Amino acid sequence: xxxxxxxxxxxxxxxxxxxxxxxxxxxxxxxxxxxxxxxxxxxxxxxxxxxxxxxxxxxxxxxxxxxxxxxxxxxxxxxxxxxxxxxxxxxxxxxxxxxxxxxxxxxxxxxxxxxxxxxxxxxxxxxxxxxxxxxxxxxxxxxxxxxxxxxxxxxxxxxxxxxxxxxxxxxxxxxxxxxxxxxxxxxxxxxxxxxxxxxxxxxxxxxxxxxxxxxxxxxxxxxxxxxxxxxxxxxxxxxx
Numbered sequence: 001x002x003x004x005x006x007x008x009x010x011x012x013x014x015x016x017x018x019x020x021x022x023x024x025x026x027x028x029x030x031x032x033x034x035x036x037x038x039x040x041x042x043x044x045x046x047x048x049x050x051x052x053x054x055x056x057x058x059x060x061x062x063x064x065x066x067x068x069x070x071x072x073x074x075x076x077x078x079x080x081x082x083x084x085x086x087x088x089x090x091x092x093x094x095x096x097x098x099x100x101x102x103x104x105x106x107x108x109x110x111x112x113x114x115x116x117x118x119x120x121x122x123x124x125x126x127x128x129x130x131x132x133x134x135x136x137x138x139x140x141x142x143x144x145x146x147x148x149x150x151x152x153x154x155x156x157x158x159x160x161x162x163x164x165x166x167x168x169x170x171x172x173x174x175x176x177x178x179x180x181x182x183x184x185x186x187x188x189x190x191x192x193x194x195x196x197x198x199x200x201x202x203x204x205x206x207x208x209x210x211x212x213x214x215x216x217x218x219x220x221x222x223x224x225x226x227x228x229x230x231x232x233x234x235x236x237x238x239x240x
Contacts (some may be wrong), residue, residue, distance in 0.1 A: 010210035026171010117157035125149035
């Protein structure tokens with residue numbers, strides 16, 4: 001087994017009906033750009049009734065058809081926010097928890113996430129996945145976290161934090177579920193090592209096309225030029 005293998009993300013996803021929500025953070029092969037991606041999938045009508053919107057560089061989930069919203073509590077949130085030199089991406093309202101902690105002077109997301117746990121959607125107990133990229137001196141590092149139920153009853157929370165240097169050509173991919181099921185099996189192990197293309201369009205198309213056609217909803221990808229700080233963004237919404 002090659003523990004240093006860098007996977008093509010499309011090969012990890014293609015044919016899998018449901019990996020849930022996913023975060024990718026890494027560095028392009030040429031070493032010039034940071035890559036951050038976030039996607040959502042959904043099985044229920046309530047989950048599928050969403051789009052991504054972007055406002056002042058921040059990304060939000062919003063209802064596609066407001067009249068069909070059943071329960072907004074776990075599906076409507078800020079997915080990507082920035083505080084100073086830190087870019088935050090998560091699959092829920094813990095984005096704001098992390099943002100508020102950073103604003104209060106705390107240096108990492110781990111302290112903030114000690115106040116949170118998995119989502120209260122029994123029997124699935126969807127994990128909360130989070131990432132923070134910290135930009136400094138023309139480069140960046142990043143952290144990823146997953147908060148999971150410790151048992152089938154949701155009586156306790158397991159907390160995992162992963163910290164990475166940004167190395168050219170690859171990044172890490174964490175997602176909420178292994179595949180479809182009832183209840184849905186949650187992500188296991190370390191974030192997966194995946195290749196990061198130099199071209200944002202190549203990477204965006206590869207990721208979007210690999211997601212299950214019936215269950216994918218939205219994808220957002222941002223490439224940040226490490227020398228200038230300029231951002232290049234791509235957003236795809238299935239609902240139009």
